[in-house]
Amino acid sequence: MDLSIVIPVRNEAANIGPLVAEIRAALDGRLDYEVIVVDDGSTDGTAETVRGLKTDFSRLWLLRHARRTGQSAAIRSGVKAARSPWIATLDGDGQNDPADIPRLWELVRATPNAPLMIAGMRQKRRDSGVKRLASRIANGVRSRLLDDGTPDTGCGLKLFPRALYLDLPFFDHNHRFLPALALRQGGEVRSIAVNHRPRAGGMSNYKIFDRLWVGIVDLIGVLWLKQRAVNPDVSEE
DSSP: OOEEEEEEESSOHHHHHHHHHHHHHHHTTTOOEEEEEEEESOSSSHHHHHHHHHTTOTTEEEEEESSOOOHHHHHHHHHHHOOSSEEEEOOTTSOBOGGGHHHHHHHHHTSTTSOEEEEEEESSOOSOHHHHHHHHHHHHHHHHHHOOOOSOTTOSOEEEEHHHHHHSOOOTTGGGGHHHHHHHTTOEEEEEEEOBOOOOSSOOOOOHHHHHHHHHHHHHHHHHHHHTOOOOOOOOO
16 A cells, blocks of 8 residues: 555544545545545544544544544654555645545655655645734744754644654644654655645634644654654664
8 A cells, every 4th residue: 555644633524525525636546545534522523523534445444532632643643543654744725636536646656765754835825814814924933943954843634654753752733743753753844835625514623822822842752752763774784
């Protein structure tokens, strides 16, 4: 199998069906892939919708968290269950475009044995002005302190080796710092421009002020991890 696509969702019943259809349109006949939807304690019909999609799509899997544990935990559950050595992540709201995946996949094919993470960089973001401003400030502060060379770590579309991800330190909200953590681990990160669409349905789970304090604490923690990284050059004899 070439690729496992991991989609963390919470209350995305209106969006998950069209998103899975777009994934199939983009990848069927091009890649050997699977789709793993991780339902993080949804209270709407998300799980029922995915079960309905599974009836004629054998590549689709559903994992469920009994209660909400956060996007990072949902991504980790999906990656741990994945059968492919390569992982692609997408947000469940449909704002990431699955049509970008084949282009990103061609890049990783050129370096199959490298610890490479490709981070999407959203062009012409279809979000509110407040959300774009908050993201711009957060990206600027993070980039200055962590020097991760990644202009848009908040983009949900990423490709990376499963083994690299599972070697990274795990903590709540670590999905916001994956490029910096990959670099700390000795990996390489490339940012690639990708499409971004408006949310078609449902309600955003993004709460700007709820995340502000947590983001600051996490940033300090990742900076501490980065400063204490040790990556020995190991040779086998």
